[in-house]
Amino acid sequence: MYWSKIATTEKEFEAIAALNYETFVEEIPQHTSNNQKRLVDKFHAENTYIVVYKGVEIVGMAAFRDKRPFSIDQKIGIVEKHLAPEDCNYLCEIRLLAVKKAHRNGRVFSKLATAIYRYYYDKGYTACVISGTVREEKLYSEMGFKQFAPAVGTEEARFLPMVLTRKDSAVFRERLRENNAVFYPGPVAMELSIEQSVLSHRSLQFEQELAQMKETLCQLTSAQFVIPMVGSGTLANDAMLGQLKSDFNDGRGLFLTNGEFGNRLIHQAQQWDLSFDWLDFGWGQSFSIERIEQQLQIDTYRYIVFVHSETSNSTMNPLEDLKQLAARYDIALCADCVSSFGATPFSMAHLHYATASSGKALGTIAGVAFVFCKEAPQVSVAPLYMNLPYYMEKTIPFTLPHFLVQSVNTALKAYPERFENLQNRLELVRKAALPIQAVNPIIATLQHAEMPKIMETCVLNGFLLHGDSGYLKERHSAQISMIQPKFERDFKKVAELIANIMKTL
Secondary structure (H helix, E strand, C coil), X not given: CEEEEECCCHHHXXXXXXXXXXXXXXXXXXXXXXXXXXXXXXXXXXXXXXXXXXXXXXXXXXXXXXXXXXXXXXXXXXXXXXXXXXXXXXXXXXXEXXXXXXXXXXXXXXXXXXXXXXXXXXXCCCEEEEEEEHHHHHHHHHCCCEECCCCEECCCCEXXXXXXXXXXXXXXXXXXXXXXXXXXXXXXXXXCCCCCCCCCCCCHHHHHHHHHHHHXXXXXXXXXXXXXXXXXXXXXXXXXXXXXXXXCCCCCEEEEECCHHHHHHHHHHHHCCCCXXXXXXXXXXXXXXXXHHHHHHHCCCCEEEEECEECCCCEECCHHHHHHHHHHCCCEXXXXXXXXXXXXXXXXXXXXXXXXXXXCCCCCCCCEEEEEECCCCCCCCCCHHHCHHHHHHHCCCCCCCHHHXXXXXXXXXXXXHHHHHHHHHHHHHHHCCCCEEEECCCEEEEECCCHHHHHHHHXXXXXXXXXXXXXXXXXXXXXXXXXCCCHHHHHHHHHHHHHHHHHHC
């Protein structure tokens, strides 16, 4: 496997010095030879090196530097005199582009090129300049570089001043974006294009398709009713909490949390000014049914609210145990099922309310929020857009785009087979040699002291893990979701990449 990373270790810098000597002393006679067969660049302390590995061997490299003067300034004068003003706002220079002779193939050059594109663009450079050896002019041109000044150097080592601008890299960058392997827990990449529809939400055909969607959703979950709304899972949770305020305005609730999304539910409940207590079991820690029951014996509660799949730390909370506990104490059980719905089979039959959305494990475009109900809600003080009885009365009270209903109906055709598919993916992840801290049917959480470097390297190679949220960064964690359509193909590659990265840290 060929892969690229930013060099950070002394072992990597030693390999760079050896490749630098091999290329720019023995092959291209720019420097004098020495017995150590090592060449440390004069700007080494200011360089950022991108290296290409084959397995755990460095086989290619390039160096970025943005401090002046550039080496090319010393050859042709100030480079700004040769470039368009808009390209000169934030310049960098690429130097020391080299590949071991045995690995001069399209794959290594492609890895270097894509890493160069990603690095220079993400850093915000307006253009990169390079002294490209004449013998590799075709390669540089294919990467998007253009000659901007006459050739320089000796006959033995002749170079072309060349530049790569953000404008000239646009087509290549778009191709890279399309080829990224995505492991986010949402949104889900679409294999089929979804087109805008002009079918009115007041038409008979729309009513029929909406009725089909509701019926299928209720069959899949064993819920009595489902209310679709245009919005995200957070909207569904707000609507559920607003309904609880009306259903139990004279009673208290008990919230259970062990992660970010449980905490978010508590914050939303506070915004609704609900009367409640909460039990915090600690980040990623399992709920203690015994402790919950002790709390139920201390005070009187009308309802319990919890997150079924706590994706922030890959914890699957005990729905069945909580159902039995709620039944024993005659308490309404309500669940945020935004990340569990569609990922694993379970029944909502005994849930007073449950929430879900279209943009997670269901595997389609985000935009539809669902509130599942055991009984039809009767009265609500919530604003109309979140007023569940109003939805029940009017059926389609507000605009619900036809293409969203179509996308959900299409996604539902994959069930129940999709449950087995996701379970197989879960087993693949469990067997992988990765620093897995926890895993559930939708997402795996990885933890490593060098996770920022692992994340950086994954991005450089086009693998987008979920790791930019603050709660993951502070815990040196990143996540791999199993819901993306090309998971099997992409996971094998990213697992191999991460294994190689960890060997070089």
